[in-house]
Amino acid sequence: ENSLAAEFLKPMAISLAYGILFATMITLILVPVIFRILADIRPKYQEARETVDLESADSVWV
Secondary structure (H helix, E strand, O other): OOOHHHHHHHHHHHHHHHHHHHHHHHHHHHHHHHHHHHHHHHHHHHHHHHHHHHHHHHHHHO
């Protein structure tokens, strides 16, 4: 359609569609990947933290 309203609505519809597509991809791909990376890192961080806590606790009580 070549009406005046269509000239304004076409770009808005295209940007809205790409925005929804981009947000969906981030939600379905990027967020789970970040959670997986954090889940893999957390046990290593906890072990290091417990080791430091035990060492500092021994030195405090001595």
